[in-house]
Amino acid sequence: MRRKQILGREDVARSVRRMAHEIIESADDLAEIIVVGIEGGGVPVAAAIAGELRAIGGAEVPLLRLDVTSFRDDRGGGLRGRWEPGCEVTDRVVVLVDDVLCTGRTVRAALDAVLAAGRARRVLLATLVDRGHRELPIRPDVVGRNLPTARDEFVEVGLDGVWIVQQGVEQ
C-alpha cells in the first residue's frame, strides 16, 4: 500500500477559500444560501466552506447535514428515507458539499433528498476533490481540485490534506 500526499493543509485551505468565492459568485444574495454537507467526509468540508462564507459575507450561513444512506440506489433496501433539514429549503440556493466526487451516486441520492424537502430555487454541487469515473450524468459546479485517479485507488480527504492510496503489492 502506498500513500502519496497531493495537497497539504494550506492547499486545502486555499481551495476552500476559492470555492467559497465561486459559490458567492453563483448566488445573487448571500442570504439565500444554505450549505448542506453530505454525511461522511462532506460535513467538515461544508463547515469549512460555511466558515469562509461567514468571513466574506459577515453573516451566518445555515449549515446542515444530510445522511444519504437511505436514499442511495445501489445499496439495496428500497426503504425511502426522509431528510428533515431543520430550515426552509424552498426558494433557497442549496449548496451540496462533498469531499470526493466519483461515480456520482452519492450526489444523486443527496439530490433526491433535497428535492423532496422543498422547492429549492437552485442546487449547486461543490466538491473538494473530483476524481472522475462518473457513472451518472452529474457535474460539479464548484471544484477544489481535479484529481484524475485509477479506479482501484482510494482518495483520502480531510482538512489537513488529501492523499491518494494505492492498494497493491509492494515491489
Next chain:
Amino acid sequence: MSAVGLLSSDGLASSGFLERVARRVDELVGGATAQARLAGRRSALLFLEPSTRTVLAFGAAIEALGGVWVRVDSSTSSLVKQESLRDTLRVLAAQGTTLVVVRAPWVGTAALAARFFDGVVVNAGDGVGEHPSQAVQDACVIARARTGRAAALESLQGLRVAIVGDVRHSRVARSVGRLLAELGTEIVGVAPRPWQVAPAAIGAVGFTDELDDVVDEVDVLYMLRIQRERLGDDIGVDLAEYVERFQLSGRRLDRVRPGALVLHPGPVNRGVELDDVVLASSAMRDGEQYALGVPSRVALLEALTEEAGWAS
C-alpha cells in the same frame, strides 16, 4: 457634481493617493482598526450589474468604517427605462446618502453618476471601461507578495507584467495595466488579434499573440477571465485554440522566472485561463487577492472620505 471620487485608476500613483492607501492596507492587515469615517453616514451600492462578491466586499468595508449601506439594483429601481440614473441618485441624496458605489454594464456610468451626485462616487466597474479598486488591490498584492509590504510600491519599478486574455473587453486590463504602468512596470499585452487594443489603453509597450514568447520573461502574469459568450466562430477566437495558445498551463508555468506571480481577478474559469496545476501552484496568488479585497477597500474609502473632509 461630485468633487471627490474614484472613477479611474489614472493619476492614483502620481498623486500619492495610492501610496497612502497601500500604507494603510499594511496597517489594517496587521490588525489596525478602521477609522469610523462613515459613522452616521448612509452609503448606497448602486449595482446595475450583478456581482455578489463585490457587493460583499464593499459592504464589509463600509461597515468596517462604521457606515450603513443599502443595495440598489435594477430590480429594486426601474433604472434606465423609466427612472433615470439621475432620478435614482436624487432620491438617494434626498435620503441622506453621501457615498455611492457604482457598478454597471456601461462604460462611463460612474462618471455620469459623479455629474448628478454631490457626494463621493466610487467606480466598482463600469462596462469594459475601468475598475480602479481592483487595480489598487492588485498593486498592493504584488508589492506585498514581493516584499511583504503593500507600501513598498517602488518595488514594482522595472517589473515586467503580462496581461493575458480578452484585453479588449476587460476593464480590469485597463485599470490594472495603466496603474501598474504608472508605477514603473513594463506591461505587455498578450491576446489573440481580435482582442488586442492600442497598447496605451492598458499602459503597455506592445502586444503579442504568443504567450510562449513572454512567459519566461515576465515577473507577473495577470490572467484575465474569459467570458464564454465572447468565444465563437464569428468572433474569430475559439475555445480550443484559446486554451492551446493562451492558457497558463503547468507546462508553461515551468518556464516562468523564479518568484513570478500569477494573478487573476476571479472567479477563474478552470481549464480555460489556467489549468489545475497552476491553480494549485505556489505562484498562484488569488488567495492574496481575496485576502486584500476588504482591507484595500477599507483603505480606499478611508482615503476618499479624508479627501472629502469627513471627520471620524
Next chain:
Amino acid sequence: MGLVIEGAHLLRRGQLIAAPLRIEGGVIVGLDGARSGDRVLDARGCVVAPAFVDLHTHLRWPGSSSVDTPEDIAHAALAGGFTTVVAMANTDPPVDSVARYRAAHARFRELPVEVVQAAAATCGREGTRPVDVARLRAAGVVLLSDDGDPIARADVLLEVLEQAAAAGVVVAQHASLPELSRGVMNAGELADRLGYEGVPEVAEVALVARDIELVRASGARYHVQHLSARESMNQVRAARRDGLRVTCEVTPHHLGLEDRELASHDARFRVNPPLRSRATRMALIEALLAGAIDAVATDHAPHPSWRKDLPLELAAPGMLGLVEAFPASWTAVWEQLARRGEVSASWPDDPGALAGPAARALVRLLEVLSVRPRQILGGSRDLDVGHQADLVVVDPAGRTLGGGGGVYRSANSPWQGRELLGAIRWVVRAGAVVVEEGVRVPA
C-alpha cells in the same frame, strides 16, 4: 420709413465693402445712408451678410417626442442668424411621399423661418425602394436624403441618382458604411483607452469613394452631409476637379470639437459621425479656408435629457447647434489663424479693422453659411438691390456664451458654458428686425 445699417462692412461677391445698407419695404433698396425717419442700427465693427441657410436641421415633425417644437427650433435658427433651414426627413413617419411632403410644408408655413423640407430618398427610409423622385420634384422637393442612415445599397443609390439627375434634385448622403458604424465615438487610441467601440474615418471615406463613382455614372448632383474625415475631403476635391457636381457640408462641431471630449463620458458629445481627431479637425478648417467646403450645416438634433443623461452607449446621438453655429465656427477658424501666426495678438480685444487673412477667413465662413448653401438649393442670396432683405449682422469680435442663451429647450448643446468668439447682433427677415442682441423681437 426704412431700416439702415451703418458703420459695418457688407459681404458682397466675396468682398467686404465698407458701406451703409438701406432697407425699405422688405427689400434692399441701396447702399445709402439714413434718411430722416429711418431706424438706424449702429453696426460699427460688424459685418453684414445674407442671412444664413442651414442645409441640415432636424425639426422632428411629424412624430418624435422632442421637447423642442418646430416653433422653438425656428426661434433658435433665427437667434443663430438662419432664416432658411432644410428639414430632414427622418421623421415618424418619414417624409417619403407627396402627401407627407405637403403636410410638412403646411405645418411649417407659418414659421418665422423658411423651411425647405427634404424628402427621404427611399420609401420608409428603408434603403430598398427609391421614392418617386419626379412626383416629389413636381410637388416642390429640391433635396433628397435618408439622413440618419446612408443609402447603403449601390443599386438603390444608383437608381436614386439617376432619377434625381433627370429631375434636377440634389441627393444628400449621410455617408457612413453601416457595418463599420456601430461604434459610439471615433475609433483609435482614445476609444480603446476608454473602452468604447469606435467608428473609423474609413467608414465614411469608403462610402464617399464608392458613391462618387456612382455619381460619375449618373451625372447627378450629390452632397456629402456632415463630412467628418480628412480623406473624404480629398475625394470631394478630386471629384470636383473631374467636373462632377459634388458638394459637401461640415458641421460647427466637427470644426470646433475633437474626440477627446468623450473622455468626460458626457453623451452630449455623442454624434454621428463622431467627433474626430485633432489632425482631422485641423484639416477640415484648412479645407474651409481654402474654399473646398461648400457649406457649414448644423445637423441640429434636439434630444430630451432622458435620451442624453445616460451612459454613452445607451444615449441618442446628436447635438444642438443653430444658435452657436457662427461663433463656434468662427472660434475654430480664428484659433487656426492664430496658430498660423496670421492674426494680431491684440485682436479681438482691440478690434481695429479686420484685415488680411482674418478678413478673408471671415468672408469664407460667412459665404459657406449663407451664399453657397443657398446656391445648392437653387437660387441666390446676396446683398443686392432688389433682393429680399434677409440678413445677419455679426460682430466678429463679440462673445457668445454657448448653450443657446435660453432659446433651447433641449439641453444637448456641446457648447454649453464655453465662451465663443463672435456674436450675432441683429437678424433681419423680410426687412424687419427679428433678433436683436440675441433676443427675439416679437413680430
